[in-house]
Amino acid sequence: MEKVKTVTNEWLEEANASILFIANRPQVVMEHGKGMYLWDTDGNKYLDFIGGWAVTSLGHSPKVISDALLEQSGKLVHASPGFYNKPMVEFARLLTGLSGLERVFFGSTGAEANESAIKLARKYGAVRKNGAFEIITTKRSFHGRSLATTAATGKAGWEHMFAPQLPGFVKVPFNDIEAIKQAITPNTCAILVELIQGEGGVYEAIPSYIQELRTLCDEQGIMLMFDEVQTGIGRTGTMFAYEHYGVLPDVLTLAKGIGGGFPLSAMLAKETYNLFEAGDQGGTYTGQPLAMAVGLAVVGEVLQRKLPQQAAEQGAYLLQQLHGIQERYGLTDIRGKGLLLAFDLPEPRGAELVSACLHAGLLINASSPSTIRLMPALIVSKAEIDEMMSLLCSVMDRIYRGD
Numbered sequence: 001m002e003k004v005k006t007v008t009n010e011w012l013e014e015a016n017a018s019i020l021f022i023a024n025r026p027q028v029v030m031e032h033g034k035g036m037y038l039w040d041t042d043g044n045k046y047l048d049f050i051g052g053w054a055v056t057s058l059g060h061s062p063k064v065i066s067d068a069l070l071e072q073s074g075k076l077v078h079a080s081p082g083f084y085n086k087p088m089v090e091f092a093r094l095l096t097g098l099s100g101l102e103r104v105f106f107g108s109t110g111a112e113a114n115e116s117a118i119k120l121a122r123k124y125g126a127v128r129k130n131g132a133f134e135i136i137t138t139k140r141s142f143h144g145r146s147l148a149t150t151a152a153t154g155k156a157g158w159e160h161m162f163a164p165q166l167p168g169f170v171k172v173p174f175n176d177i178e179a180i181k182q183a184i185t186p187n188t189c190a191i192l193v194e195l196i197q198g199e200g201g202v203y204e205a206i207p208s209y210i211q212e213l214r215t216l217c218d219e220q221g222i223m224l225m226f227d228e229v230q231t232g233i234g235r236t237g238t239m240f241a242y243e244h245y246g247v248l249p250d251v252l253t254l255a256k257g258i259g260g261g262f263p264l265s266a267m268l269a270k271e272t273y274n275l276f277e278a279g280d281q282g283g284t285y286t287g288q289p290l291a292m293a294v295g296l297a298v299v300g301e302v303l304q305r306k307l308p309q310q311a312a313e314q315g316a317y318l319l320q321q322l323h324g325i326q327e328r329y330g331l332t333d334i335r336g337k338g339l340l341l342a343f344d345l346p347e348p349r350g351a352e353l354v355s356a357c358l359h360a361g362l363l364i365n366a367s368s369p370s371t372i373r374l375m376p377a378l379i380v381s382k383a384e385i386d387e388m389m390s391l392l393c394s395v396m397d398r399i400y401r402g403d
């Protein structure tokens with residue numbers, strides 16, 4: 001049978017021949033994007049509910065990002081990580097003011113922000129806690145793909161990945177305060193958790209769990225670190241997910257949505273943890289002026305357009321639509337906050353559904369064989385949600401019900 005897509009696409013042939021294999025990618029090459037849509041090199045159009053993997057918070061190719069890049073690149077592309085620069089100072093002021101944490105270190109990826117947090121926790125243990133070095137993390141968590149963050153990650157099957165792994169991470173079940181209490185020893189310097197486990201399948205932390213963690217950490221002099229790489233900057237309906245819990249962490253990591261697609265991350269920390277000495281931490285691109293200018297533009301736009309509030313409203317509408325089709329398709333455990341949502345399928349046929357949706361012009365993510373995750377841009381409209389629902393239903397009618 002002839003495929004709809006031309007398999008002779010020269011871009012695709014070259015991609016398959018020259019890009020190092022890391023994943024079974026769909027056989028398309030993306031070319032341009034606008035708002036909620038992407039187009040491939042064959043001219044096919046896709047409605048994007050992956051949102052650049054919870055990254056393109058303002059949609060695809062927003063004018064504010066191109067304007068910021070154009071303006072900043074005409075002034076200063078790169079000074080040196082050895083100098084402060086103007087957009088770096090402005091962005092630091094904005095983020096520290098918004099978060100209530102007084103210090104910030106800038107990086108390019110979520111893994112790098114978490115590496116910085118891990119180093120800061122170990123530094124804290126070394127100088128203030130008799131050499132304590134252990135960091136407690138949770139099962140089913142995701143913290144990145146560098147060697148330290150791989151070791152910190154609680155994904156099943158990752159325990160022996162790239163062995164020998166960096167020691168010093170203790171994994172406990174998520175949402176289990178007793179397990180944390182049991183795991184704390186004099187060697188514990190920090191606890192690192194996500195408030196919603198995003199890659200793990202969109203599982204929310206219980207408020208009392210996070211509140212009890214704060215009390216426990218205060219009592220025992222342990223750093224409380226929130227990985228908000230996926231949940232930060234409006235995604236869950238508030239600027240930071242910790243606002244839902246009324247708990248301020250000691251360290252907060254941000255990436256994904258903060259750059260709207262430009263590589264940018266941040267680790268924020270309380271003044272009392274401003275502990276690095278010269279040479280402990282750095283990076284050629286820390287505070288990179290183009291990244292800083294984009295971050296300022298993106299976060300400024302998120303604030304000005306009240307996108308956290310919009311994410312809460314559109315997320316509630318999307319949830320309501322999903323509940324409306326729940327029975328028809330046997331969907332279970334519809335969950336999430338704001339525009340970070342997921343549901344389970346009656347059978348583990350997620351990959352098949354994702355692929356069928358792609359061919360129908362809709363991009364969705366299967367975070368596991370039986371879980372579908374939706375994380376569209378924060379600018380998504382009700383009309384685009386309706387369009388997504390109708391595409392999803394027509395595909396599910398075909399593959400599940402044979403209609």
Ligand SMILES: *Cc1c(COP(=O)(O)O)cnc(C)c1O
Pocket residue numbers: 108109110111112114142143144145194198199227228229230255256
């Ligand atoms: C994506 C993600 C990371 C890793 O970010 P990268 O930019 O891919 O390094 C870390 N933590 C969480 C919670 C994430 O969702």
